[in-house]
Amino acid sequence: MPATISVRPDGVGVITLDSPPVNSLGTELVTSFKQEFPKLVQDPKVKAIVVTGKGAMFCGGAEITEFAVMVAMGPEKMKDMIDASPKTTVAALNGPALGGGGEVSLACHYRVAAPNSSVGFPEVNLGLLPGGQGTQRLPRVAPLPTAMQMILQGKPLKSDAAKKNGIVDLVASGDLLAEAAEFALSHPPAPISKREVPKTNRFMVAAGALESGLNTAVKAAPLMVAPRSIIKCFEAACSKKSFREGLQVEMEEFTKLVFSVESAALRHLFLAERMAQKVPGVDEKPAPLKKIGILGAGLMGGGIAMCFVQKGIPVVLKDAQQDWLDSGMKKIESLWAGQLKKGRLSKDKYQQYMGLLKPTLDYADFKDVDMVIEAVPEIMDLKKQVFLDIEKNTKPDALICTNTSGLNIDDIAAVLKDPSRVMGTHFFSPANVMQLLENVRTSKSSIRTLSTGMAMGKLISKKCIMVGNCDGFVGNRMLAPYAGEAKMLLEEGASVEQVDAAAVKFGMAMGPMALGDLVGQEIFWKQRKAANDMKKQTKTYYGPYELTDWLCEQGRFGLKTPDPKIKANGRGIFIHRGRDKMVDPEVVAKLDEVRKMKGMVPRQVTDEEIVERLFYPLINEGFKILEEGYVARSSDIDLAYIYGYGFPPSKGGPMFFAENYTGFKKILEKLKVFDAQAKERYTKNSQYLPVHYFEPSKLLEACAAKEGTKVFPGQTLIDVVLKEFRKSGSAGAGPFSKL
Numbered sequence: 120m121p122a123t124i125s126v127r128p129d130g131v132g133v134i135t136l137d138s139p140p141v142n143s144l145g146t147e148l149v150t151s152f153k154q155e156f157p158k159l160v161q162d163p164k165v166k167a168i169v170v171t172g173k174g175a176m177f178c179g180g181a182e183i184t185e186f187a188v189m190v191a192m193g194p195e196k197m198k199d200m201i202d203a204s205p206k207t208t209v210a211a212l213n214g215p216a217l218g219g220g221g222e223v224s225l226a227c228h229y230r231v232a233a234p235n236s237s238v239g240f241p242e243v244n245l246g247l248l249p250g251g252q253g254t255q256r257l258p259r260v261a262p263l264p265t266a267m268q269m270i271l272q273g274k275p276l277k278s279d280a281a282k283k284n285g286i287v288d289l290v291a292s293g294d295l296l297a298e299a300a301e302f303a304l305s306h307p308p309a310p311i312s313k314r315e316v317p318k319t320n321r322f323m324v325a326a327g328a329l330e331s332g333l334n335t336a337v338k339a340a341p342l343m344v345a346p347r348s349i350i351k352c353f354e355a356a357c358s359k360k361s362f363r364e365g366l367q368v369e370m371e372e373f374t375k376l377v378f379s380v381e382s383a384a385l386r387h388l389f390l391a392e393r394m395a396q397k398v399p400g401v402d403e404k405p406a407p408l409k410k411i412g413i414l415g416a417g418l419m420g421g422g423i424a425m426c427f428v429q430k431g432i433p434v435v436l437k438d439a440q441q442d443w444l445d446s447g448m449k450k451i452e453s454l455w456a457g458q459l460k461k462g463r464l465s466k467d468k469y470q471q472y473m474g475l476l477k478p479t480l481d482y483a484d485f486k487d488v489d490m491v492i493e494a495v496p497e498i499m500d501l502k503k504q505v506f507l508d509i510e511k512n513t514k515p516d517a518l519i520c521t522n523t524s525g526l527n528i529d530d531i532a533a534v535l536k537d538p539s540r541v542m543g544t545h546f547f548s549p550a551n552v553m554q555l556l557e558n559v560r561t562s563k564s565s566i567r568t569l570s571t572g573m574a575m576g577k578l579i580s581k582k583c584i585m586v587g588n589c590d591g592f593v594g595n596r597m598l599a600p601y602a603g604e605a606k607m608l609l610e611e612g613a614s615v616e617q618v619d620a621a622a623v624k625f626g627m628a629m630g631p632m633a634l635g636d637l638v639g640q641e642i643f644w645k646q647r648k649a650a651n652d653m654k655k656q657t658k659t660y661y662g663p664y665e666l667t668d669w670l671c672e673q674g675r676f677g678l679k680t681p682d683p684k685i686k687a688n689g690r691g692i693f694i695h696r697g698r699d700k701m702v703d704p705e706v707v708a709k710l711d712e713v714r715k716m717k718g719m720v721p722r723q724v725t726d727e728e729i730v731e732r733l734f735y736p737l738i739n740e741g742f743k744i745l746e747e748g749y750v751a752r753s754s755d756i757d758l759a760y761i762y763g764y765g766f767p768p769s770k771g772g773p774m775f776f777a778e779n780y781t782g783f784k785k786i787l788e789k790l791k792v793f794d795a796q797a798k799e800r801y802t803k804n805s806q807y808l809p810v811h812y813f814e815p816s817k818l819l820e821a822c823a824a825k826e827g828t829k830v831f832p833g834q835t836l837i838d839v840v841l842k843e844f845r846k847s848g849s850a851g852a853g854p855f856s857k858l
């Protein structure tokens with residue numbers, strides 16, 4: 120039974136939410152609550168009622184996969200029932216009460232909380248609002264600024280803070296249930312629905328507090344519609360409307376949001392994050408990670424070291440030369456010192472961090488580490504050499520990981536006696552800030568290695584996905600056509616500013632040209648150089664290269680490479696000065712020269728075309744990656760783009776966007792048009808080479824054929840089609856193709 124009842128010897132009835140793992144309010148729990156609760160109300164032996172949760176959570180909120188059912192069920196009978204109880208009701212908060220859980224607690228007449236519990240309304244993170252009476256109850260107990268912070272920003276309050284803000288009545292000091300029962304017996308029924316909204320809250324609304332709260336929320340997430348709906352609910356609560364009239368407004372706004380694509384996108388991401396941790400076939404117990412070795416104290420190595428140290432894990436940071444090591448340590452120290460200065464880090468923590476980080480030049484210091492991550496320059500022979508050195512100096516079962524972003528990891532691992540110890544751990548720059556981690560599975564990685572790699576991602580709080588060992592893995596492989604088309608659009612007539620602005624308007628954190636300067640313009644250039652491929656006559660040709668090759672040949676790699684001529688900053692497509700940047704006039708002149716050299720007459724390019732040309736080939740590449748089996752499911756790709764490349768969360772990631780915003784058929788049709796245009800270009804103009812990224816993926820074609828087919832909540836049509844695809848044996852050589 121998801122809601123169980125019992126009666127204590129003191130005459131207090133207890134109803135327990137019991138629906139593991141988080142006591143979410145699904146149909147079963149709500150139905151059983153509505154059956155069981157009246158039994159306590161009607162039982163003459165019961166003097167008062169306590170509502171509590173089983174396990175570590177009070178309640179994690181409404182069941183995320185059942186919102187449509189919830190709306191169909193209509194107004195909130197469960198909370199009305201608790202509120203209207205003639206016997207005093209007390210919520211005994213044994214753990215977090217979130218979303219619908221917070222609302223159940225506010226439906227009770229009083230709240231008694233265990234010290235480590237909390238009350239929160241994280242619905243906004245799912246593109247929603249507390250639609251189970253929360254927007255009308257919270258402003259009746261808490262000051263408006265607190266209520267706004269909790270609901271507009273989704274910030275929970277710990278028990279003590281909740282008590283200070285009038286949300287919790289008592290923080291228990293001992294036996295929670297006993298104290299809640301005693302509180303219930305000594306207080307009369309007092310439903311929040313009958314309380315007036317405090318006058319100060321009404322004054323604040325009249326004085327414009329809601330407008331300024333909305334401005335802050337919109338600035339933080341401009342594409343989201345939920346904050347506007349939340350404000351309408353607060354307005355209703357603090358106006359002359361009755362509690363019931365306020366609920367009517369709340370229900371209308373909630374229903375609008377539940378069926379919005381933005382909320383569907385955010386719910387998809389919530390489930391995607393949890394799903395990504397479950398990699399098919401990767402099910403061994405992870406090895407303990409008590410000490411980590413990092414090889415290479417540069418920007419990446421240093422950032423990776425910080426991730427572990429900040430979780431209290433000792434790190435040995437090795438480099439080959441004292442000056443390189445010193446400069447790496449100085450950079451780390453200055454980052455932590457900066458946090459200390461800003462008050463974001465305590466002195467104790469700063470000292471603890473420094474104590475956990477051991478710089479060394481000696482491989483012998485790797486003797487007792489459980490994992491080594493190498494972050495040396497992207498040169499195949501160097502990687503192979505350091506792998507051999509690591510093998511000689513580590514325990515035989517220590518994992519050996521590479522942070523390469525472009526080299527073939529199977530080739531690197533082949534030098535070892537035991538390549539099953541190897542996997543890729545592709546961090547994103549700056550590694551201590553960026554949330555994404557692509558764990559790369561080679562053909563020989565053992566299940567123990569992979570399980571440990573996934574556990575490592577969780578340990579350092581990364582959004583971690585598992586991918587196969589293909590060129591560029593998932594993120595950069597999809598980025599290549601995006602970056603290629605950005606450059607092609609410039610040659611056709613768009614300006615740098617227009618391309619970036621169109622991508623930003625779409626919702627990207629930054630445009631492709633600014634991204635190139637941030638990550639370094641030289642990455643593809645170096646890869647082509649390393650592959651001895653400067654002639655670009657390969658199937659991995661990704662758009663024109665003249666402009667960026669010209670930059671790279673002069674060392675203008677972007678923000679990453681300080682240029683002594685320009686104070687403290689680099690030079691690439693843009694000239695950067697602090698946070699400001701302007702397109703380098705020399706780049707504009709060079710672009711003109713390239714256009715003339717290739718006989719291109721600039722034309723007017725629309726923003727719509729820019730968005731389609733940037734994102735459709737990127738999405739097509741995602742389909743090819745799925746089709747070839749280099750990733751388990753489409754939502755892993757979505758996570759990669761949201762957390763690694765600044766794709767807008769409200770669009771749910773590129774694959775969700777394809778399925779729910781544009782539709783497969785439209786993308787397919789457009790790709791065919793772009794493909795024909797590109798083919799015409801290279802047949803007519805010998806300065807251009809054929810591109811392959813517009814050639815439609817077979818999986819995309821299969822999805823287009825099934826467009827509109829209904830799938831269960833939490834599923835995507837792409838994955839349903841993919842499953843059939845893989846079953847039919849049409850999938851490629853990647854490690855997930857048979858799963």
Ligand SMILES: C[C@H](O)CC(=O)SCCNC(=O)CCNC(=O)[C@H](O)C(C)(C)COP(=O)(O)OP(=O)(O)OC[C@H]1O[C@@H](n2cnc3c(N)ncnc32)[C@H](O)[C@@H]1OP(=O)(O)O
Nearest residue numbers: 140141143179180181182183217218219241249250251393
């Ligand atoms: C009308 C109402 O106002 C609308 C609502 O209530 S909307 C829902 C509001 N609630 C939320 O947003 C809370 C969402 N959940 C969370 O933030 C976190 O899961 C948590 C803090 C509750 C627990 O975190 P943590 O201990 O790290 O465990 P976590 O891995 O996230 O979750 C455990 C499992 O519970 C599931 N789960 C958590 N909350 C859930 C929910 N509200 N509905 C369905 N499943 C949920 C997770 O999917 C996961 O499932 P899995 O084991 O199959 O992967």
